[in-house]
Amino acid sequence: MxxxxxxxxxxxxxxxxGRASVEVEGTTVRQVIDNLDRTWPGVRDRLLxxxxxxxxxxxxxxxxxxxIGLIETVxxxxxxxxxxxxxxxxxxxxxxxxL
Amino acid sequence: xxxxxxxxxxxxxxxxxxxDKVTGRALYGADFQMAGMxxxxxxxxxxxxxxxxxxDTSKAEQFPGVKAVVTADDFPEVADRMVxxxxxxxxxxxxxxxxxxxxxxxxxxxxxxxxxxxxxxVAEEAAGLIEVDYEVLPCxxxxxxxxxxxxxxxxxDLTTKEFGEQTGRVSNVAEHFRYAMGDIEAGFARADVxxxxxxxxxxxxxxxxxxxxxxxxxxxxxxxxxxxxxxGSFVVRDVTACLLDVPVxxxxxxxMEIGGGFGGKIPVYLEPVAxxxxxxxxxxxxxxxxxxxxxxxxxxTPGSYIKVKIGARKDGRITAAQGYLAYEAGAYPGAMVAPxxxxxxxxxxxxxxxxxxxxxxxxxxxxxxxxxxxxxNAAFAAExxxxxxxxxxxxxxxxxxxxxxxxxxxxxxxxxxxxRVGCVEVIEAMKDHPHYSAPLGGPHRGRGVAIGFWFNxxxxxxxxxxxxxxxxxxLVEGSTDIGGTxxxxxMQAAEVLGITAEAVRPTVVDTDxxxxxxxxxxxxxxxxxxxxxxEAAQDVLRQMKERAAKIWEAEAxxxxxxxxxxxxxxxxxxxxxxxxxxxxxxGPVVGRGAVNPRGVxxxxxxxxxxxxxxxxxxxxxxxxxTSVQDAGKAIHPSYVEGQMxxxxxxxxxxxxxxxxxxxxxxxxxxxxxxDYRMPTALDLPMIDTAIVEVPNPGxxxxxxxxxxxxxxPPPGAIANxxxxxxxxxxxxxxxxxxxxxxxxxxxxx
Numbered sequence: 001m002x003x004x005x006x007x008x009x010x011x012x013x014x015x016x017x018g019r020a021s022v023e024v025e026g027t028t029v030r031q032v033i034d035n036l037d038r039t040w041p042g043v044r045d046r047l048l049x050x051x052x053x054x055x056x057x058x059x060x061x062x063x064x065x066x067x068i069g070l071i072e073t074v075x076x077x078x079x080x081x082x083x084x085x086x087x088x089x090x091x092x093x094x095x096x097x098x099l
Numbered sequence: 100x101x102x103x104x105x106x107x108x109x110x111x112x113x114x115x116x117x118x119d120k121v122t123g124r125a126l127y128g129a130d131f132q133m134a135g136m137x138x139x140x141x142x143x144x145x146x147x148x149x150x151x152x153x154x155d156t157s158k159a160e161q162f163p164g165v166k167a168v169v170t171a172d173d174f175p176e177v178a179d180r181m182v183x184x185x186x187x188x189x190x191x192x193x194x195x196x197x198x199x200x201x202x203x204x205x206x207x208x209x210x211x212x213x214x215x216x217x218x219x220x221v222a223e224e225a226a227g228l229i230e231v232d233y234e235v236l237p238c239x240x241x242x243x244x245x246x247x248x249x250x251x252x253x254x255x256d257l258t259t260k261e262f263g264e265q266t267g268r269v270s271n272v273a274e275h276f277r278y279a280m281g282d283i284e285a286g287f288a289r290a291d292v293x294x295x296x297x298x299x300x301x302x303x304x305x306x307x308x309x310x311x312x313x314x315x316x317x318x319x320x321x322x323x324x325x326x327x328x329x330x331g332s333f334v335v336r337d338v339t340a341c342l343l344d345v346p347v348x349x350x351x352x353x354x355m356e357i358g359g360g361f362g363g364k365i366p367v368y369l370e371p372v373a374x375x376x377x378x379x380x381x382x383x384x385x386x387x388x389x390x391x392x393x394x395x396x397x398x399x400t401p402g403s404y405i406k407v408k409i410g411a412r413k414d415g416r417i418t419a420a421q422g423y424l425a426y427e428a429g430a431y432p433g434a435m436v437a438p439x440x441x442x443x444x445x446x447x448x449x450x451x452x453x454x455x456x457x458x459x460x461x462x463x464x465x466x467x468x469x470x471x472x473x474x475x476n477a478a479f480a481a482e483x484x485x486x487x488x489x490x491x492x493x494x495x496x497x498x499x500x501x502x503x504x505x506x507x508x509x510x511x512x513x514x515x516x517x518x519r520v521g522c523v524e525v526i527e528a529m530k531d532h533p534h535y536s537a538p539l540g541g542p543h544r545g546r547g548v549a550i551g552f553w554f555n556x557x558x559x560x561x562x563x564x565x566x567x568x569x570x571x572x573x574l575v576e577g578s579t580d581i582g583g584t585x586x587x588x589x590m591q592a593a594e595v596l597g598i599t600a601e602a603v604r605p606t607v608v609d610t611d612x613x614x615x616x617x618x619x620x621x622x623x624x625x626x627x628x629x630x631x632x633x634e635a636a637q638d639v640l641r642q643m644k645e646r647a648a649k650i651w652e653a654e655a656x657x658x659x660x661x662x663x664x665x666x667x668x669x670x671x672x673x674x675x676x677x678x679x680x681x682x683x684x685x686g687p688v689v690g691r692g693a694v695n696p697r698g699v700x701x702x703x704x705x706x707x708x709x710x711x712x713x714x715x716x717x718x719x720x721x722x723x724x725t726s727v728q729d730a731g732k733a734i735h736p737s738y739v740e741g742q743m744x745x746x747x748x749x750x751x752x753x754x755x756x757x758x759x760x761x762x763x764x765x766x767x768x769x770x771x772x773x774d775y776r777m778p779t780a781l782d783l784p785m786i787d788t789a790i791v792e793v794p795n796p797g798x799x800x801x802x803x804x805x806x807x808x809x810x811x812p813p814p815g816a817i818a819n820x821x822x823x824x825x826x827x828x829x830x831x832x833x834x835x836x837x838x839x840x841x842x843x844x845x846x847x848x
Binding site for chain 2: 007009010011012020045046047049054055056057060063064065066067068079081083084085
């Protein structure tokens with residue numbers, strides 16, 4: 001079975017035994033993070049704060065930063081990247097819609 | 100729609116706001132007047148770093164003509180909390196602190212208090228009577244100094260974050276992140292040539308001609324009405340509401356015409372202060388910054404310290420690249436180091452990469468975006484090293500870039516793989532351009548090239564279109580028009596409706612009158628608000644097909660529309676004819692479009708610069724300059740060319756002259772346009788342009804967004820041209836005459 005491939009940010013690899021990428025079940029970004037955390041405890045806390053993506057982190061699915069964050073659909077062949085969010089005046093998602 | 104079928108997209112209609120602009124009738128924020136209006140003046144810190152022991156406003160309040168004085172204590176009392184103002188969560192105290200300082204002044208020019216009076220002169224004189232008791236503290240002005248262990252600490256409560264981990268270390272480094280892929284050590288081990296260099300770039304300002312301004316009325320019904328110059332009226336609404344602790348529905352923001360922004364008119368400085376003064380006086384209050392205020396009290400773009408190391412094989416393939424980027428955030432966290440890191444090697448297909456980014460606070464104004472924020476600094480460094488490697492390998496600099504160019508499927512260091520992009524096409528267009536092979540024609544002359552990438556963004560936009568009985572339409576949108584976007588948006592609606600661009604009347608309206616629309620920035624407006632207009636126009640067509648079907652007593656599904664003509668069987672009607680029959684067939688037709696689009700297409704840009712360096716003075720003259728950029732589909736080619744020329748000129752100014760020249764005490768010594776030297780038409784040749792069109796498959800018309808990528812390559816290209824003209828590799832911006840002479844003398848020694 002093909003599973004979404006999650007690329008682990010360099011500074012989080014201490015939590016994943018040095019792995020740069022892992023395959024994880026999930027059909028949304030939130031499910032992927034939950035399942036990552038089951039295998040590698042602590043990942044969720046590094047990515048989320050109060051149930052939302054941390055303000056300095058964005059998620060890209062299949063090469064594009066998603067505007068809908070944790071509820072973005074993830075396919076079985078998808079690539080998921082967590083990257084530093086753009087800050088400092090570069091437009092960020094509408095705060096009322098950030099999930 | 101197929102590209103060859105376009106009748107409006109790709110043409111060059113006259114801009115809708117042209118007549119008002121050239122006749123001086125367009126209304127800017129400083130033109131705004133209301134009955135009983137008062138004038139505000141901001142008192143600013145003379146010190147770059149000082150504890151504020153006490154502010155005594157009593158003498159100012161007594162001054163004749165003064166109606167109110169406010170300080171940070173006038174903000175509603177609420178516990179500090181994290182707030183999201185559209186740029187990521189930040190402590191409320193930081194967000195308020197940059198508007199009116201509390202506890203400490205963090206840079207010279209930091210706003211401390213504001214006076215409202217019957218004239219701006221009265222307000223200014225009264226502000227001089229405000230007594231501030233300071234404890235002056237040592238200041239820190241560059242990223243490398245601020246990162247030292249013994250550096251003065253700007254925020255006592257700021258600790259370094261590392262990708263979600265709070266390290267607990269109190270320091271001036273707000274954040275450290277790293278992008279890495281492949282095996283960097285193995286990559287360098289395979290290299291035949293390795294070049295490692297350090298670079299410094301100065302703080303520069305966007306240099307928009309219209310200063311910040313805002314008028315606010317805290318109305319008797321509790322609503323706060325704002326008129327201002329901004330790139331994002333909804334950002335002003337949300338930030339003003341947050342800082343004043345009122346719901347967003349209590350704030351209405353009307354964007355006036357805007358005299359430039361380039362990223363610098365996204366942050367909010369004056370609006371909450373004018374609102375506080377209005378609340379106290381019951382009158383509308385207008386505040387307009389002076390040029391000195393703009394330089395010292397708004398947001399320039401970061402200075403930076405960058406290290407770049409690149410290795411390549413003899414065959415010209417890059418094997419590894421490493422970057423270290425420390426960017427000056429200014430007084431509060433949020434330097435544009437993340438986009439700098441995303442873009443520094445983005446033009447190349449490199450398997451082994453490590454990039455470290457550091458967001459560093461220090462005692463300069465809190466920085467803001469500036470056209471491809473963060474990427475120009477990074478490209479200056481990377482493109483200088485790329486050029487040096489090509490030279491060491493004996494390769495043509497464009498051939499070297501072509502051999503390593505990013506393409507569809509290339510993975511960037513921050514992770515995502517490119518979809519269809521035009522990097523190769525841009526480099527090939529540079530090679531094919533007559534400029535690249537033209538003789539230089541004299542001594543002390545050199546030619547340099549560089550390329551750059553900006554990813555562009557999408558984000559929410561809204562539009563409505565109402566059909567008039569004469570067959571024209573009114574298009575209502577929320578994107579403030581900085582670079583001709585009224586027209587580029589209107590053209591996309593016109594293309595769908597099958598009418599002329601002139602038959603669309605675009606209007607930029609206030610925040611009560613259109614759905615949420617994100618800022619004009621990130622090269623998003625023609626892409627995203629244009630997409631909203633496309634959707635609104637499609638909605639209009641759907642409704643008008645139903646009307647045609649009703650008139651013809653036919654099924655709506657049988658009605659087709661092509662180039663503004665509706666047909667069903669042997670019956671047909673033009674858009675204009677049908678528009679005249681709407682009232683009799685069910686009433687007005689209003690289409691709506693609201694998007695938060697995906698499919699964003701990044702843009703590559705390159706430039707060729709010819710310079711002459713005076714060996715006696717170090718003065719650099721730009722002899723010829725060509726900008727090349729992938730626009731996707733150029734919706735309005737004249738505006739694309741204008742963006743390319745504007746970005747190129749700003750990049751040339753950044754390269755050669757512009758800088759915040761700081762005293763050791765943290766004062767900007769050149770805070771006027773006389774001393775802060777931006778290039779003028781007299782300094783430069785005509786900037787030649789070559790539009791490359793690799794359509795973005797993610798957009799209905801293939802648009803990518805062109806406002807930013809063009810500023811990225813000029814400093815690198817000019818540095819490389821200077822090397823060929825004068826024999827010195829420059830590692831510092833600006834490359835002004837003193838810097839060039841110093842480099843020449845150092846080489847002689």
